[in-house]
Amino acid sequence: MSIPTIAKKQFLSILSLSYIVSDEFLDFLEANEGAQQFLNSWYKLFEAQRDLVFAGYPKCEVYQEPYLEDLCISFLEKFSVRLEKVPHTRPVIFLSHDLDYLWPTVQLRAKSFVRSKSYRDLFYSSKSFLKSVEAFLSFDKLGGEESNSTVFVANPYPQSGIARIKQWVLDPSYNSEHPLFIELKELLRAYKPSIGIHGGYYSLSESTLVNEINGLEKSLGETIKLSRQHWLNLSEKQGHESLFNAGIRVDSSWGFNNHLAFRGGVGRAFPLYVNEEESLIEIPMLIMDGTLFYEMKLTEDEAYRKCCRVLDKVFERKGQVAINWHGRGADPHWSWISLYKKVVEYCQGKGFDFRKMPEASEVMNAHV
Numbered sequence: 001m002s003i004p005t006i007a008k009k010q011f012l013s014i015l016s017l018s019y020i021v022s023d024e025f026l027d028f029l030e031a032n033e034g035a036q037q038f039l040n041s042w043y044k045l046f047e048a049q050r051d052l053v054f055a056g057y058p059k060c061e062v063y064q065e066p067y068l069e070d071l072c073i074s075f076l077e078k079f080s081v082r083l084e085k086v087p088h089t090r091p092v093i094f095l096s097h098d099l100d101y102l103w104p105t106v107q108l109r110a111k112s113f114v115r116s117k118s119y120r121d122l123f124y125s126s127k128s129f130l131k132s133v134e135a136f137l138s139f140d141k142l143g144g145e146e147s148n149s150t151v152f153v154a155n156p157y158p159q160s161g162i163a164r165i166k167q168w169v170l171d172p173s174y175n176s177e178h179p180l181f182i183e184l185k186e187l188l189r190a191y192k193p194s195i196g197i198h199g200g201y202y203s204l205s206e207s208t209l210v211n212e213i214n215g216l217e218k219s220l221g222e223t224i225k226l227s228r229q230h231w232l233n234l235s236e237k238q239g240h241e242s243l244f245n246a247g248i249r250v251d252s253s254w255g256f257n258n259h260l261a262f263r264g265g266v267g268r269a270f271p272l273y274v275n276e277e278e279s280l281i282e283i284p285m286l287i288m289d290g291t292l293f294y295e296m297k298l299t300e301d302e303a304y305r306k307c308c309r310v311l312d313k314v315f316e317r318k319g320q321v322a323i324n325w326h327g328r329g330a331d332p333h334w335s336w337i338s339l340y341k342k343v344v345e346y347c348q349g350k351g352f353d354f355r356k357m358p359e360a361s362e363v364m365n366a367h368v
């Protein structure tokens, strides 16, 4: 039996976040058929996490623990392999915000109404959500000079045909030419969070991500290497390779819209191979506001307890994950920022570090 190159590289890259992979170990892998079978089975589970997630909704197993990381350890035990452990990494939280809306659009109000059946959602009005965005950026300073967070900004590229109609419903309604975008740019300049692209729903299937990135780079005057796909709409190897080819080097789309779980079975930033040679860094997105309130229908207290429990699992393993609160979440209509502040304060008390996503590579390789 042989092991496909990409499977071997993916397995070894995750194993090597915790253990030093020696030449003897590689020789052992080449020679042992049972070990090869184990590794191939592991990669099938990993592939399912990559490929079988549709618009953030899993068609694969959902892991409540970093299960595929644990399987690497089981592998070593099963085959009585002794590898030297690498020193621990720092437990890190990457604070992040997707900016889906800059004002309450018809689409947002209709979607909220469908979920809540509350006319309060349907007739809600407000000039803009920029005050809400600012409330997050201000809190994210965490006592420092700049916002210690990453903001994913949308710039959807107009699709054609039927996709244009679906896009009107699904995608953010603003782009880099909208008047509110000028005010948004001022906020970003003042608070200095890191900025990534919030790729449109069809940006990968219709190959328009590059146009979205180019437009955003031109508008902001900086290079964009970070991404999170809108609706977490990222699946299949091809989609990941398209991200890489568009210049993305750190992605944080690996999460679920309806589960508080470890997509990828990994609780730390890891190299994600997009083909046999190239990889980007994936930062699993573990906790998101809408998941807790809309999908899981939790009260703030219930959500807080669940967040603490899952963050404890990350901390015990000295892992690194992203949490995501949408830009409108500090608007009084939602008031989701209250839970956000409590969760961040819990992480501070626990001893997590807070880093911006461009530091992912450094974080992954810094041992204490």
Ligand SMILES: [Zn+2]
Pocket (backbone or CB within 6 Å): 098, 099, 100, 198, 229, 230, 231, 232
């Ligand atoms: Zn979004």
